[in-house]
Amino acid sequence: MTSQHPASSTGEPQEDPHWEIEGEFLALRGRWTLRRLTGAIDTVREGLRQAGRDRPWDLRGIERLDSVGALVIWHAWGGALPKDARLGAEQQAIFQRFATLETPSPPRQPWGLWARLEALGAHILGVGGDLWGLLLLLGALLTEFWRALRHPRHFPWREISATIVRTGPDSLPILSLIGFLIGIVISFQSAPTLASYGANIYIVSIAGLSILREFGPLITAVILAGRTGSAFTAQIGAMRVTEELDALRTFGISPVQRLILPKVIALAITLPLLVVWTDAVAILGAVIVAKLDLGISVGFFLREMPVMVPNFNFWLGICKGVLFGILIAWVSGYHGLKVQPNTDSLSRETTDSVVLTLTLVIVIDAVLAMIFANTGISVG
Amino acid sequence: MSETCAIVCRDVATRFGPHWVHRHLDLEVRAGEILSIVGGSGSGKTTLLRAMVGLVPHVEGDIRILGSSLAELQGRAAVALRRRWGMLFQQGALFSALTVFENIAFPMREWGGLSEGDIRELVGLKLQMVGLRPADAYKLPAELSGGMVKRAALARALALEAEILFLDEPTSGLDPITAADFDDLLREVHRDIGLTVVMVSHDLDSIAATSDRIAVLSQGKVLTVGPLSEVAEVDDPYVREFFHGERGERVLKALRC
Numbered sequence: 001m002t003s004q005h006p007a008s009s010t011g012e013p014q015e016d017p018h019w020e021i022e023g024e025f026l027a028l029r030g031r032w033t034l035r036r037l038t039g040a041i042d043t044v045r046e047g048l049r050q051a052g053r054d055r056p057w058d059l060r061g062i063e064r065l066d067s068v069g070a071l072v073i074w075h076a077w078g079g080a081l082p083k084d085a086r087l088g089a090e091q092q093a094i095f096q097r098f099a100t101l102e103t104p105s106p107p108r109q110p111w112g113l114w115a116r117l118e119a120l121g122a123h124i125l126g127v128g129g130d131l132w133g134l135l136l137l138l139g140a141l142l143t144e145f146w147r148a149l150r151h152p153r154h155f156p157w158r159e160i161s162a163t164i165v166r167t168g169p170d171s172l173p174i175l176s177l178i179g180f181l182i183g184i185v186i187s188f189q190s191a192p193t194l195a196s197y198g199a200n201i202y203i204v205s206i207a208g209l210s211i212l213r214e215f216g217p218l219i220t221a222v223i224l225a226g227r228t229g230s231a232f233t234a235q236i237g238a239m240r241v242t243e244e245l246d247a248l249r250t251f252g253i254s255p256v257q258r259l260i261l262p263k264v265i266a267l268a269i270t271l272p273l274l275v276v277w278t279d280a281v282a283i284l285g286a287v288i289v290a291k292l293d294l295g296i297s298v299g300f301f302l303r304e305m306p307v308m309v310p311n312f313n314f315w316l317g318i319c320k321g322v323l324f325g326i327l328i329a330w331v332s333g334y335h336g337l338k339v340q341p342n343t344d345s346l347s348r349e350t351t352d353s354v355v356l357t358l359t360l361v362i363v364i365d366a367v368l369a370m371i372f373a374n375t376g377i378s379v380g
Numbered sequence: 381m382s383e384t385c386a387i388v389c390r391d392v393a394t395r396f397g398p399h400w401v402h403r404h405l406d407l408e409v410r411a412g413e414i415l416s417i418v419g420g421s422g423s424g425k426t427t428l429l430r431a432m433v434g435l436v437p438h439v440e441g442d443i444r445i446l447g448s449s450l451a452e453l454q455g456r457a458a459v460a461l462r463r464r465w466g467m468l469f470q471q472g473a474l475f476s477a478l479t480v481f482e483n484i485a486f487p488m489r490e491w492g493g494l495s496e497g498d499i500r501e502l503v504g505l506k507l508q509m510v511g512l513r514p515a516d517a518y519k520l521p522a523e524l525s526g527g528m529v530k531r532a533a534l535a536r537a538l539a540l541e542a543e544i545l546f547l548d549e550p551t552s553g554l555d556p557i558t559a560a561d562f563d564d565l566l567r568e569v570h571r572d573i574g575l576t577v578v579m580v581s582h583d584l585d586s587i588a589a590t591s592d593r594i595a596v597l598s599q600g601k602v603l604t605v606g607p608l609s610e611v612a613e614v615d616d617p618y619v620r621e622f623f624h625g626e627r628g629e630r631v632l633k634a635l636r637c
Contacts, residue, residue, distance in 0.1 A: 103514070104500070
């Protein structure tokens with residue numbers, strides 16, 4: 001009698017899968033399990049194939065046989081049950097399963113040019129669908145707003161108030177840090193050039209214009225899109241996953257009215273206020289650098305700024321804030337409603353929401369810059 | 381510890397903050413049996429199940445699974461032990477971004493040592509065992525019915541050739557016919573593989589159809605444990621309500637017949 005222990009790495013050789021030649025039979029012994037076979041599956045399969053060639057098999061001495069062990073033996077048999085194999089009743093059952101097994105094969109994917117065309121078409125349809133969906137949501141928001149104005153008792157005051165509290169004061173620390181640094185950077189970058197031309201006082205104009213007109217609203221919108229817009233999408237999306245949106249609908253309450261409209265109104269109020277705050281801290285940063293680098297006093301800076309930077313720029317920044325606030329809540333709400341009941345969709349829509357919001361904010365900012373190119377900029 | 385015990389809980393205590401869920405809980409699960417844990421709402425059935433699999437820490441006592449103490453095992457040894465059991469969560473907990481095939485193949489790929497060809501055949505075998513068609517393999521969980529989700533989740537729980545199977549309310553949310561099918565499937569899998577099953581359930585039909593023994597939890601302890609006919613005779617308000625209500629009497633009558 002000969003014996004082989006091909007998988008003896010577990011420290012308990014008496015239980016390892018092995019085989020012996022007993023008379024004319026190849027007798028299998030030990031535990032033919034995933035844990036015992038791991039790391040030696042291919043070796044065992046090949047060894048078994050060689051050892052079992054032209055011999056009848058006896059599996060009744062196997063202590064434990066799981067699916068992996070059975071698969072290895074099945075492969076050694078060449079995918080067919082030998083006629084003269086000696087098997088226990090449970091072993092019969094598992095090999096019977098292999099005999100009738102239909103291996104799942106992935107659905108055929110389109111390929112080549114056709115697949116690319118299909119992907120392009122799907123992408124175009126997706127973008128078109130998003131634009132149409134955003135338009136529909138805008139219509140629904142206007143309808144709900146009009147309805148709420150006509151029935152002030154049903155106006156979502158509490159939701160608006162709660163959203164303002166959550167989005168406003170909580171954003172102040174990050175906006176303070178970013179705004180202050182932006183003010184410092186603008187002043188710091190402009191200072192050497194201005195000093196070389198002896199045009200130090202123009203730091204007031206450059207910093208004031210760029211902060212009030214562009215950076216204040218833009219930075220605030222970017223921070224809010226990342227911080228609050230993504231949270232809106234995730235919140236509404238999670239409510240979709242847990243069927244809370246469906247529960248709202250069963251009470252006859254529109255999710256647009258109760259969830260998205262309050263966020264749109266709240267951000268239309270909060271964002272311009274945050275723009276004012278960002279403007280203030282950014283100008284503080286600019287003032288400090290102007291004093292240290294160019295010797296311009298704080299009093300002179302603050303006195304001259306209203307003269308050199310027309311009020312229009314401040315109000316343009318505020319209007320941008322309102323517009324960006326509405327945009328962030330509108331787009332994030334749309335993507336929240338678009339979430340499918342699975343986690344993958346939730347993460348994808350949250351990402352898409354932030355990306356689309358940031359893109360639209362920058363596009364709108366560029367369009368406004370072109371429209372108001374000659375307005376609010378004093379020359380000389 | 382008895383040699384034939386797959387799980388031994390000794391003097392186990394669990395808590396959520398100041399609230400004790402279990403105190404001085406003792407329970408033994410015999411190797412190869414199907415044990416059902418029943419109890420009133422809030423009696424800590426699911427928490428006990430989660431403590432057994434290490435998802436909820438026990439603050440006192442000892443839980444030994446397959447001879448190893450959960451509290452003593454760390455690192456690789458703990459991971460190796462965890463891979464010796466499978467769990468079927470109440471809602472299936474299939475990874476929603478993965479297809480059924482990928483869900484079942486996931487633990488096999490993480491285990492390593494199996495070729496993609498072997499994994500494909502093993503996934504096919506698991507699907508066949510739980511009564512799903514090969515065509516279902518490339519569906520996403522969202523495209524499956526409740527019964528199919530449970531079957532796919534069972535296939536995933538068995539992917540690493542589990543020695544112990546933990547089931548949390550396996551028939552909840554299923555219609556009676558699908559639930560009865562699942563009970564048949566559980567019995568078949570138990571018979572074919574010979575694993576130990578610990579199940580939390582409220583479904584008396586399911587418990588009666590599948591369980592070898594039943595443990596009744598009450599006030600954070602195991603009130604009684606034994607076969608259905610013995611447990612049903614225990615003098616306790618919950619036992620009376622659960623086993624001797626209209627439905628309980630019907631099930632017990634059917635068993636006696």
